[in-house]
Amino acid sequence: MSDEDRRDSLADQAAAWVPPWERPRPPAAEPDTADAASDITAPSPPTDDLAGHPPVQEPESAALPGELDRAEADRAEADRAEPDRAEPEPGEPGVGESSEAAGVPRRQAAGRRRVTAAPEPAPELSDTELRGALEAILLVVDEPVSELVLAQVLEQRAERVGPVLDEIAAGYTAAGHGFELRRAAGGWRLYTRPEYATYVERFVLDGQSVRLTQAALETLAVVAYKQPVTRSRISAIRGVNCDGVIRTLVTRGLVEECGTETDSGAFLYKTTTLFLEKLGLNTVDELPPLAPFLPDDVEELADATR
Structure with a gap:
């Protein structure tokens, strides 16, 4: 081949040359599984042309396939951890309707919880x-x-x-x-x-009368005016043993135990609510004063007792 023919051949090749960025791209292979990364293809390696032009840079993908797999795994784990709901909230997608189709992001729809309204107060009576x-x-x-x-x-x-x-x-x-x-x-x-x-x-x-004995009335009066008081203190005031009378008053619900004395550890006694109810009193402060019922020579009697 002569030099002139060689130059003509090179000119024809140069005229028929197409830049890489204008060349048609081959169709992408279909993936085996249909997932969110079906339309994402791996970047092709850069190619250098014979004329020294820079390689064509393919557009970067939103995420690599490995990152998409991890994102799908995280989303599936979050869906399993989310508690089931019997029915959708107002404004949430129903059964079979995706969150994206309803205009609500997936994470936002999954994080909502049902709020129970406070009970209404009872209506005021007339x-x-x-x-x-x-x-x-x-x-x-x-x-x-x-x-x-x-x-x-x-x-x-x-x-x-x-x-x-x-x-x-x-x-x-x-x-x-x-x-x-x-x-x-x-x-x-x-x-x-x-x-x-x-x-x-x-x-x-109906002709029957159930009354307290004189000893029970005296003991009950001592407890009412001296409460809280111990059995030994009641016996000292009355001058006789009052254990049996105290048990009778406790059995009838007029007197009850109310703790122990700090020094001796003896039981303390006081009157009950039933006592106030039977006497028609609101508190023991309404008991009548003892002064009008005491004899004039009460101090002499107290000195004689000592």
Whole structure:
């Protein structure tokens, strides 16, 4: 081949040459598994052309296949750790609907939790309803009940219960009923009026009377005015042994133990709520003073006892 023919051949080759960046790219191979990385291909190695042009840089992928596998594994682990929910929340995708289709990111939808609403407060009763409910409860109680307990049962404010009870008590007294509402032993209870006690005793006792002995009454009086007090102190005041009488008063629920004395370790006794209820008292502070019942020569008697 002559030099002229060689030059013509090289000119034809140069005219037919196509730069690498303009050459058509071969189709990517289909992956074996359909996953989130199906449309991502590995970068092809750079190629150098004969004319010294720089290699064509393929666009970088969003993530490598190994990183995508780790991301899928982390997502599956998070889905297994997420507790199941019986039904979707309002605004969340339903069964079979993806979070992305509903416009909610996957992580945000999975992190939501059901919020339980606080219970609504009970409606406030009218004065008439509250009065009737209090009367109904007071008819069935077997011991004085406090205003706080009544307010809790009726689910009403405690400051409303007290004035209504005072109003009920005043209404019974003004109407002249045979019973009255009275505060006793720290609570409220219905009682028969003292002026009708004779008829009530005749009906209840039916000729029988159950009374405390003189020794029991004296011992009970000592406990009421000296409480808390030990049995030895009661015996010293009365001048006789009172162990048997104390046991009788404890059995009848009028006296109870309330601890021990610090120095001697002896049991201390005090009166009970039943004692206040039987005497119609609210607290032991309402006991009558002893001075009017003491003899004039009480100091002489005390000196003689010593």
